[in-house]
Amino acid sequence: MTEPHDTHGAGEHAHAGHGTTKQYLAVCAALMILTFVSFFTFRLLHNTQVQMTWAVMMAVSCVKALLVMLFFMHLKWEASWKYVLTIPATIMAIFLMIALIPDIKWRFETIAGGRTPSEERKVHMGYEHEPGTPAETEQGGGH
Amino acid sequence: MTDPHGHGQIKLQYQPALPIPNGKLFLWLFLSTEIMFFAALIGVYIVIRFGAPDWPGPSKMHLVELIGAANTLVLILSSVTVVLALDAAQKDNASLARLWIAATFLLGGLFLGIKVFEYKSKFSHGIYPALPHSRMYEKPDVYFASAVRERLRVLYARIDADRAEIASKKTNLLAGPQTEDVQRQIKDLDDRDKVLADKKAEYEQAVGPVAGDANASAHALMELSKRIYPVHDEHEKNAEGEAEHESIGLNDKYPELKLPFVVTGGNMWATTYFTMTGFHALHVLAGLVAFVLLLFKRLDRTRAGIVENVGLYWHFVDLVWIFLFPLLYLF
Numbered sequence: 001m002t003e004p005h006d007t008h009g010a011g012e013h014a015h016a017g018h019g020t021t022k023q024y025l026a027v028c029a030a031l032m033i034l035t036f037v038s039f040f041t042f043r044l045l046h047n048t049q050v051q052m053t054w055a056v057m058m059a060v061s062c063v064k065a066l067l068v069m070l071f072f073m074h075l076k077w078e079a080s081w082k083y084v085l086t087i088p089a090t091i092m093a094i095f096l097m098i099a100l101i102p103d104i105k106w107r108f109e110t111i112a113g114g115r116t117p118s119e120e121r122k123v124h125m126g127y128e129h130e131p132g133t134p135a136e137t138e139q140g141g142g143h
Numbered sequence: 144m145t146d147p148h149g150h151g152q153i154k155l156q157y158q159p160a161l162p163i164p165n166g167k168l169f170l171w172l173f174l175s176t177e178i179m180f181f182a183a184l185i186g187v188y189i190v191i192r193f194g195a196p197d198w199p200g201p202s203k204m205h206l207v208e209l210i211g212a213a214n215t216l217v218l219i220l221s222s223v224t225v226v227l228a229l230d231a232a233q234k235d236n237a238s239l240a241r242l243w244i245a246a247t248f249l250l251g252g253l254f255l256g257i258k259v260f261e262y263k264s265k266f267s268h269g270i271y272p273a274l275p276h277s278r279m280y281e282k283p284d285v286y287f288a289s290a291v292r293e294r295l296r297v298l299y300a301r302i303d304a305d306r307a308e309i310a311s312k313k314t315n316l317l318a319g320p321q322t323e324d325v326q327r328q329i330k331d332l333d334d335r336d337k338v339l340a341d342k343k344a345e346y347e348q349a350v351g352p353v354a355g356d357a358n359a360s361a362h363a364l365m366e367l368s369k370r371i372y373p374v375h376d377e378h379e380k381n382a383e384g385e386a387e388h389e390s391i392g393l394n395d396k397y398p399e400l401k402l403p404f405v406v407t408g409g410n411m412w413a414t415t416y417f418t419m420t421g422f423h424a425l426h427v428l429a430g431l432v433a434f435v436l437l438l439f440k441r442l443d444r445t446r447a448g449i450v451e452n453v454g455l456y457w458h459f460v461d462l463v464w465i466f467l468f469p470l471l472y473l474f
Contacts, residue, residue, distance in 0.1 A: 068458055073454075
């Protein structure tokens with residue numbers, strides 16, 4: 001679309017857009033480095049800052065996914081049809097996730113097989129008491 | 144729809160809806176549904192995991208993070224080889240394209256091989272996706288206690304049956320003439336009997352009296368479970384995230400025991416782990432089938448579209464693993 005020579009019809013753009021071998025290898029190296037980043041984040045931070053680890057790893061995964069889609073799946077070089085197919089699916093996937101979030105809190109507080117989560121687990125999950133709910137011990141446990 | 148020029152003849156010009164081949168369009172539509180499929184699985188996993196009152200860490204479930212990381216690297220490499228195969232096919236270099244597809248096939252096979260190894264290590268520890276094989280219990284309750292008793296009963300009955308057989312053989316031998324050979328056989332039988340008796344005594348001592356006690360407290364049962372299958376809590380780890388002491392459980396020391404054990408949240412963990420990695424492995428398998436079919440074709444420029452479509456699918460499989468790896472191994 002943006003390239004002037006890419007004005008052929010469907011199916012004739014085999015050479016119109018794709019990366020070079022060098023580019024692919026660079027992306028591959030980046031993906032491997034990012035895998036090690038997740039791994040060492042887990043090794044170094046998982047015991048002290050769990051929520052931080054989760055955030056880092058999800059961010060790293062999203063970057064990796066973008067790299068794969070842009071370069072390996074050639075979306076970087078495709079015409080605007082790519083938005084028609086990818087954006088609706090992505091939106092639905094994201095909304096599905098968002099719609100499920102209330103269930104997490106609900107499960108954590110109510111069903112859970114009749115068990116109440118331990119204080120340790122609550123701290124691990126970054127869960128805070130609401131003012132109304134009865135709590136045997138305050139978090140941070142200073143008595 | 145009136146023709147402003149009044150010719151009464153409408154010239155329709157047919158154009159594809161999207162400027163891509165039908166195969167590629169189909170594949171992208173298929174991938175859109177696949178995104179939804181895995182988004183649902185991952186979403187449910189997140190709800191179950193973060194809403195759970197307890198969730199076992201990877202070390203409790205014998206999940207080795209390094210193996211998962213290695214598998215990630217294998218899949219990334221296979222993504223590169225398939226993209227290089229497409230490149231070669233577009234340049235009309237059929238033999239090189241086939242070589243890259245073969246390499247991709249091997250890497251995909253390696254991924255599945257590692258997965259099988261992982262699954263087997265789960266199974267050998269009594270971690271299965273469901274009953275009747277799963278030996279995991281949620282709580283140190285009467286069900287767990289009776290399962291341990293039942294397992295011990297079966298084990299002891301087997302040993303007792305063996306000993307009874309030995310005893311009857313010995314009686315037969317004693318009734319006959321006492322040659323030197325018979326004397327030697329009797330001595331052999333005595334030795335075997337002693338080994339079995341020692342084994343039973345060893346098991347009884349290792350398991351302890353708790354298993355036989357119908358009124359054992361939950362705490363005592365939990366201690367028993369920890370001797371059978373040691374679990375390390377997060378706070379027992381040092382800063383590097385490694386368990387400080389790798390204690391051996393009874394199930395590891397005596398593999399034939401196969402005693403039940405308690406891991407709170409373990410069954411839900413197993414269900415989600417096997418469901419997600421299982422569906423992913425099925426997708427890998429489908430990819431391998433596609434690669435085999437490609438290997439029988441001449442992958443020149445005319446077939447570049449097929450290579451591209453299979454490649455797109457394969458990258459998607461890689462993409463899913465990119466999210467599964469941290470979610471399952473590192474969270």
